[in-house]
Amino acid sequence: MSATPRNTSRERIEARESTILDAAEGIFSRSGFDGAKISDIARAASVAEGTVYLYYKNKRDLLAGVVGRFWSQLTQGAEDAIDPQADAAQQLEQLARYHLQSILDQFEVVSLTYRARPQQEQDLDQVREYVRVFDRIMQRGVDRGELPTDTPIGQLRDVFFGTLEFSARTLKLRGQAYDHSIVSNLLLLMLGRRHGDAGTNGGNNPSNRDLMQRLESIQEQLEKRGAW
Amino acid sequence: MSATPRNTSRERIEARESTILDAAEGIFSRSGFDGAKISDIARAASVAEGTVYLYYKNKRDLLAGVVGRFWSQLTQGAEDAIDPQADAAQQLEQLARYHLQSILDQFEVVSLTYRARPQQEQDLDQVREYVRVFDRIMQRGVDRGELPTDTPIGQLRDVFFGTLEFSARTLKLRGQAYDHSIVSNLLLLMLGRRHGDAGTNGGNNPSNRDLMQRLESIQEQLEKRGAW
DNA sequence: CAGTTTAAATGAATTAAAATCATTTTGGTA
DNA sequence: TACCAAAATGATTTTAATTCATTTAAACTG
Numbered sequence: 001m002s003a004t005p006r007n008t009s010r011e012r013i014e015a016r017e018s019t020i021l022d023a024a025e026g027i028f029s030r031s032g033f034d035g036a037k038i039s040d041i042a043r044a045a046s047v048a049e050g051t052v053y054l055y056y057k058n059k060r061d062l063l064a065g066v067v068g069r070f071w072s073q074l075t076q077g078a079e080d081a082i083d084p085q086a087d088a089a090q091q092l093e094q095l096a097r098y099h100l101q102s103i104l105d106q107f108e109v110v111s112l113t114y115r116a117r118p119q120q121e122q123d124l125d126q127v128r129e130y131v132r133v134f135d136r137i138m139q140r141g142v143d144r145g146e147l148p149t150d151t152p153i154g155q156l157r158d159v160f161f162g163t164l165e166f167s168a169r170t171l172k173l174r175g176q177a178y179d180h181s182i183v184s185n186l187l188l189l190m191l192g193r194r195h196g197d198a199g200t201n202g203g204n205n206p207s208n209r210d211l212m213q214r215l216e217s218i219q220e221q222l223e224k225r226g227a228w
Numbered sequence: 229m230s231a232t233p234r235n236t237s238r239e240r241i242e243a244r245e246s247t248i249l250d251a252a253e254g255i256f257s258r259s260g261f262d263g264a265k266i267s268d269i270a271r272a273a274s275v276a277e278g279t280v281y282l283y284y285k286n287k288r289d290l291l292a293g294v295v296g297r298f299w300s301q302l303t304q305g306a307e308d309a310i311d312p313q314a315d316a317a318q319q320l321e322q323l324a325r326y327h328l329q330s331i332l333d334q335f336e337v338v339s340l341t342y343r344a345r346p347q348q349e350q351d352l353d354q355v356r357e358y359v360r361v362f363d364r365i366m367q368r369g370v371d372r373g374e375l376p377t378d379t380p381i382g383q384l385r386d387v388f389f390g391t392l393e394f395s396a397r398t399l400k401l402r403g404q405a406y407d408h409s410i411v412s413n414l415l416l417l418m419l420g421r422r423h424g425d426a427g428t429n430g431g432n433n434p435s436n437r438d439l440m441q442r443l444e445s446i447q448e449q450l451e452k453r454g455a456w
Numbered sequence: 457c458a459g460t461t462t463a464a465a466t467g468a469a470t471t472a473a474a475a476t477c478a479t480t481t482t483g484g485t486a
Numbered sequence: 487t488a489c490c491a492a493a494a495t496g497a498t499t500t501t502a503a504t505t506c507a508t509t510t511a512a513a514c515t516g
Contacts, residue, residue: 461514463510486488
């Protein structure tokens with residue numbers, strides 16, 4: 001009967017909502033929350049100002065919509081980026097790379113996240129769901145014996161996401177691009193083994209002659225400086 | 229002559245500015261950036277609305293003032309919290325505890341930080357200065373041979389602050405309080421010693437490699453000093 | 457397919473709050 | 487005490503979010 005009555009209608013409406021979200025994402029990213037004007041967003045979406053309010057109660061709600069969609073898509077992308085066959089360490093690396101790359105690409109949207117409505121619990125639902133991707137990888141690793149039984153998943157989660165987010169911020173601040181070594185060092189740190197990016201300058205033990213040369217070089221420097 | 233002409237005057241003005249900052253901090257923390265009204269802040273500071281604009285160009289600038297002061301005070305507090313006699317590992321633990329405790333206590337102000345003016349470089353100056361406290365501890369540890377020469381300070385900095393910030397967010401989200409174990413686990417992770425990892429530089433008879441590292445560190449210090 | 461009903465869209469009008477500025481007050485100085 | 491400049495005030499202006507009476511479009515009906 002009325003099981004699927006208004007079919008094309010629903011599609012049109014969803015398309016329009018998505019258009020508004022696209023416009024909002026663009027304007028919010030470019031101008032930040034305060035700088036973005038609803039009138040700009042409406043214009044970018046080819047819609048009247050009032051129409052925006054049919055879909056979202058207010059400006060914050062609209063931001064929550066943008067941010068929520070971003071994290072949902074991120075969850076989907078992460079699941080696609082992870083090879084179900086791989087072991088925990090490999091999967092973790094895949095997730096780390098995907099995550100760092102994504103938050104660098106869409107840094108502005110990420111920045112808007114913790115601004116949506118910090119007090120309103122429910123707005124972080126999609127973030128929580130995303131974070132569970134990490135938990136699943138780790139839990140599976142523990143279950144299969146690839147990771148120690150006492151692995152503190154919850155705390156490692158904070159290390160994982162916290163470090164990557166902060167690294168991204170640092171990179172952005174310095175105008176630098178994606179850096180592989182961040183991921184490898186993080187994994188080394190989390191999964192045991194010491195840092196130093198594999199055998200940076202291997203463990204060849206210097207001879208006494210090397211040491212003496214070095215000492216002489218230091219002494220020269222000191223003499224050059226005199227006054228000290 | 230006019231070296232210190234308006235003395236009490238300057239004091240009064242600074243006191244007033246500080247009063248406005250106090251009021252703004254309170255209102256911003258309670259209501260968030262958007263929720264805070266300049267009129268509320270003015271009232272809380274017992275000042276006319278227009279007066280606020282004599283001290284700060286606009287609302288964002290006022291927020292930047294609040295946030296900047298917070299991080300300056302944090303830097304001061306951190307320096308006080310660190311025992312100059314202690315070794316690097318101990319100092320790091322002191323900083324970690326102080327940091328986690330502080331950002332939990334003043335979570336709202338911290339949240340407002342990355343919202344101040346993400347694009348405007350200079351607003352993060354005080355944050356950068358704060359972060360240097362960590363760098364100094366680590367560098368000193370390396371210089372004294374307490375930490376390996378190849379310690380990737382920059383990356384560990386992201387691990388340190390990223391993890392603590394994310395942990396704080398997690399704790400707040402769950403309504404939980406300060407947790408010692410976060411700090412100890414983080415330090416364990418950062419400074420080695422994992423899963424009975426067999427001491428990287430365990431034995432107390434130093435190898436030539438250790439000696440060489442120490443020499444290199446001394447030389448680096450000399451060079452750094454020379455550049456001035 | 458014309459007529460009717462309901463949903464969606466519009467943008468002018470309203471409201472709220474930031475920012476400005478002409479005027480007043482204050483504190484220091486001669 | 488009179489004067490000046492700095493500081494403060496708050497009424498006014500401006501800007502942008504939100505509402506709502508009206509219009510337009512879509513879906514349904516017989």
